[in-house]
Amino acid sequence: MSKTLFWYIFRDLMRIFLMASLGLAGIMSFGGLLRPLTEHGLNAGQVSKILMFFTPAMTTYSFPVAALFAATMVYGRLSADNELTACRAGGISFLSLTTPALVLGLMVSLVSLLFLCFIVPVFTLKVEQVVYSNLAQLVQNKIERTHQIGLDKFNVYAQSARVLGPETDVATAATTQPAGAGRRTRKPQVTEQRVELTAPMIVSYMDVDLSNGHGDPAARMSVPSEFWMAKRAVAYIQQGHEEVQLTVVLENASKFERNTATSKPAVEYTVRSTQFGPVPMASPIKEDAKFMTIDRLKDMYENPETSRRLQDQLNQLIKEEQGAEYLKRVLAAMKETGSYSFENDDEVVTLTPGDLGGDLRKNETELVLQSKPRPEARQVKLAVKNRATGIQKSIDEAMEMRVRALARWEPSMPDEDVTIDIEIEGFDVVIQTEAETARHKKFTRPVLDVAMPADLKAMRKNTAKYYLKSGRLSPRSSGELKRQQYKLLSKLQSEIHSRASFAISCLVLVLTGCALGMTFRSSNFLSAFAVSFIPAILCIVLIVTGQQVCNHANNSMALGLGFIWSGNAIVLMLAIVLLGKLQRT
Numbered sequence: 001m002s003k004t005l006f007w008y009i010f011r012d013l014m015r016i017f018l019m020a021s022l023g024l025a026g027i028m029s030f031g032g033l034l035r036p037l038t039e040h041g042l043n044a045g046q047v048s049k050i051l052m053f054f055t056p057a058m059t060t061y062s063f064p065v066a067a068l069f070a071a072t073m074v075y076g077r078l079s080a081d082n083e084l085t086a087c088r089a090g091g092i093s094f095l096s097l098t099t100p101a102l103v104l105g106l107m108v109s110l111v112s113l114l115f116l117c118f119i120v121p122v123f124t125l126k127v128e129q130v131v132y133s134n135l136a137q138l139v140q141n142k143i144e145r146t147h148q149i150g151l152d153k154f155n156v157y158a159q160s161a162r163v164l165g166p167e168t169d170v171a172t173a174a175t176t177q178p179a180g181a182g183r184r185t186r187k188p189q190v191t192e193q194r195v196e197l198t199a200p201m202i203v204s205y206m207d208v209d210l211s212n213g214h215g216d217p218a219a220r221m222s223v224p225s226e227f228w229m230a231k232r233a234v235a236y237i238q239q240g241h242e243e244v245q246l247t248v249v250l251e252n253a254s255k256f257e258r259n260t261a262t263s264k265p266a267v268e269y270t271v272r273s274t275q276f277g278p279v280p281m282a283s284p285i286k287e288d289a290k291f292m293t294i295d296r297l298k299d300m301y302e303n304p305e306t307s308r309r310l311q312d313q314l315n316q317l318i319k320e321e322q323g324a325e326y327l328k329r330v331l332a333a334m335k336e337t338g339s340y341s342f343e344n345d346d347e348v349v350t351l352t353p354g355d356l357g358g359d360l361r362k363n364e365t366e367l368v369l370q371s372k373p374r375p376e377a378r379q380v381k382l383a384v385k386n387r388a389t390g391i392q393k394s395i396d397e398a399m400e401m402r403v404r405a406l407a408r409w410e411p412s413m414p415d416e417d418v419t420i421d422i423e424i425e426g427f428d429v430v431i432q433t434e435a436e437t438a439r440h441k442k443f444t445r446p447v448l449d450v451a452m453p454a455d456l457k458a459m460r461k462n463t464a465k466y467y468l469k470s471g472r473l474s475p476r477s478s479g480e481l482k483r484q485q486y487k488l489l490s491k492l493q494s495e496i497h498s499r500a501s502f503a504i505s506c507l508v509l510v511l512t513g514c515a516l517g518m519t520f521r522s523s524n525f526l527s528a529f530a531v532s533f534i535p536a537i538l539c540i541v542l543i544v545t546g547q548q549v550c551n552h553a554n555n556s557m558a559l560g561l562g563f564i565w566s567g568n569a570i571v572l573m574l575a576i577v578l579l580g581k582l583q584r585t
Helices: 003-040 044-080 083-089 099-131 135-146 166-176 294-302 308-337 454-461 464-470 475-520 525-552 557-584
Strands: 148-150 154-157 160-163 192-198 201-209 220-229 232-239 243-251 254-258 265-269 273-282 340-343 347-352 358-361 366-370 380-386 392-408 419-432 437-444 448-451
Touching: 003 044, 003 099, 003 135, 044 083, 044 099, 044 475, 044 525, 099 294, 099 475, 135 148, 135 160, 135 192, 135 232, 220 243, 294 475, 308 340, 308 347, 308 358, 308 366, 308 392, 308 419, 308 454, 308 464, 308 475, 340 448, 347 392, 347 419, 380 419, 464 475, 475 525, 475 557, 525 557
Parallel strands: none
Antiparallel strands: 148 154, 154 201, 160 192, 192 232, 201 220, 220 254, 232 243, 243 273, 254 265, 340 347, 347 380, 358 366, 366 392, 380 392, 392 419, 419 437, 419 448
């Protein structure tokens, strides 16, 4: 092919490709804006930023369709005007005529791969950050639509909500702070947002075992434990890089606390104000492979422990192991000395087992102490003393007591702050104090905060590879950890392969567009779009399907990757068949 003919075709290809790409990118950008606009209620500044950040991503996503459309349009016009016939008469083959389209496809594929690997993830994350930059506005929209916000262990209900501006914030903050310890003395930070709630109610939940001691996990359920109600409240939202804290200050509030020991509600009235929180909330911006550049994807695939989700799962397993190991030591000490004492800054709690001794249940996370099953034989004892004075405060005698050890720490917490919370629950209990003797069918002692031994603190450094190779976890925990790691690796691989497949589809679809344009011999805009629509949709749909299969189905990574690449394979075979048929004519 001569240079003149090459540039004649290539200029038309580039012109139509750029026009189609810009048009499709604009339509897709406004289409992508609809969902956050309707669900979250964005202001004008957020809309302009989102449109700006959408542009690189939507331009890249338009490349395959625009390249296919340009090739179909240009080669269809050449065929309809008999220019291809003239080229064939001059001894130029159909394969030689596809050289300009091949060059365009290679250029678009390389640019698309560069954008998908390094630019699109960054701007996609920026869009997410803009959407969730105004959490106060999101809270207001959620309350106005559904009158509730569901969080991890509590729900917030309200009749209506209103975002408070900066000037109103300062005035309101001075009048709605609870007296004493709850008062804020620092200046409001830029990251702190405020929402006024009308007729709020906050309900916190606790897990309750309804199996009557049989340890059936299906018999556990969350039940309301505390209620806060008021005519008005101000919610303070402090948003950090990866965490959010919520504090609600309620005016003239009433607090209802469920008493799990007597099953009778206790009511506490606060005349002026009370404060709920601060409580941590999960960041609305989740860890997602689509936000990661290719080097970040590669690093996380080689080191899955760097994933936030897998690290959270691993931390939970470490906490369970620390609690189980602590209970083993408590049981061993009881068998050796006949009792065990838990100490914190205020109290010394001494626990004495019954004649039946104790055993570990529920995957060694609960120590059960029992008396002999004969009438009024409450042999399990719990003595509480004041640590400073040594004065006996109370003695509990029960038919059965259950001890749970819960490790309390965060990854960034220093070792000296790591503790274990001890929960002691008694059944058929007689509590003796200086003032009175009371009998309860079920009684739960306040949580004891005790120091964690140094060797248990060192477990925080354990990795997922260590647990999977050592076999120290229970089959259930080990299976869950393997499942989470496999799911993470599947997502990372599907993201890497989908980006590569999407970029290569630009080249494959251009070749297919050449063959379709030469075959159908039409320069009509609608005809070119109709002909090019099916191959482009086929590639995109199969790539998305493959990603969903990898992300949501178990043990299906090979099937998902097959879907991701099958679209390109089918379209390439179509191009080869059509070009071969044209070459033989």
